[in-house]
Amino acid sequence: MPKYIITDEWLAGFIDGEGCFNISRTRTTIFPRLLIANTNIKILEAIKEKYGGDISSRQLNEKWKTFHLYRASWKTFRSILGDVLPHLNVKKDVAIICNKIYETKDYNERLKIKETVNMMNEKGTSK
16 A cells, blocks of 8 residues: 655645635534545545545445545644645635635624635636
């Protein structure tokens, strides 16, 4: 079994290709989240081992490979973002906006940040 070495630069490229920065909402809070979906659970486990977070798995169709979803929120999100932000290309702008969630505790301000991130993440939108 190969041992994966997760460098900041490599992880930034992996997130640019396979990841998604977003803002999630519960009844009481709004928080940043990084999601990375992949069929290779070993690489996601290596990221989890380095940073924390959690992994869930699903198989949507018996003909398809099982896919795994790595999730990082709050402190884990902030730790990863601190390491990869200088190296991001494709997702740098949305990551910077997500990080603004830490600048306010005001629910309405956080909701505005969430709406901005949702617009940035819409498929087919040219920015």
